[in-house]
Amino acid sequence: MYETYDDAKNWQFKANLPTVQFYDVAVDNATSLLYTSVVARRNNFSWCGPERTRNVNGIMNSDWFVTTGGDGFRSQVDPVDPNTIYSDRSTGCWFATTSLPAGNGVEALEGKGEAALRWNWDSPLIISPHSHTRLYFAANKLFAAMTGVTRGRRSAAT
Numbered sequence: 001m002y003e004t005y006d007d008a009k010n011w012q013f014k015a016n017l018p019t020v021q022f023y024d025v026a027v028d029n030a031t032s033l034l035y036t037s038v039v040a041r042r043n044n045f046s047w048c049g050p051e052r053t054r055n056v057n058g059i060m061n062s063d064w065f066v067t068t069g070g071d072g073f074r075s076q077v078d079p080v081d082p083n084t085i086y087s088d089r090s091t092g093c094w095f096a097t098t099s100l101p102a103g104n105g106v107e108a109l110e111g112k113g114e115a116a117l118r119w120n121w122d123s124p125l126i127i128s129p130h131s132h133t134r135l136y137f138a139a140n141k142l143f144a145a146m147t148g149v150t151r152g153r154r155s156a157a158t
C-alpha cells in the first residue's frame with residue numbers, strides 16, 4: 001500500500017501491513033523442523049514458503065515463490081515428493097506443478113461437441129490417498145490425472 005499527502009507527487013510505501021486473506025493452506029510431510037506451506041491468497045496467486053526459518057531476520061518475502069497465478073485456491077503437496085506442488089486457479093481448469101518446467105501442467109478440457117465445463121469458484125483438488133501419482137479434480141464432471149508423466153497441456157481423462 002502506498003500513501004500520499006501532496007496530490008500524488010510523492011508516495012510512501014507501507015511494507016508492514018498484513019492485508020492478505022488466505023483461502024486455503026496445505027503443508028508438506030517433511031520430517032525436518034522446516035516445513036513448507038502453500039497458501040492461496042485472494043486476488044494474489046498461490047504461494048509456497050517456509051513455516052519457520054533459522055534466519056535471524058525471520059521469514060523474508062524472498063523466501064516465497066508463486067506456484068500458480070490468478071486467484072489462488074486449492075493446493076496439494078505430493079506426500080512422497082515435497083518438491084511437487086499442485087495448485088489450481090479460481091476457474092479450476094489449470095493445475096501447475098513446481099516439478100515441471102514453467103508453463104506446464106494439467107488442463108481439463110471438454111470433449112469435441114460437449115458443453116463447456118462448469119467450474120465452481122473454489123473447485124475441489126486432491127491427491128489420491130492410495131497413489132500419490134493420481135490427482136482428482138472436479139467441475140460438473142470428476143477428472144483424474146496421472147502425475148509424474150504429464151508434460152505440456154493435455155486433456156485429463158474423465
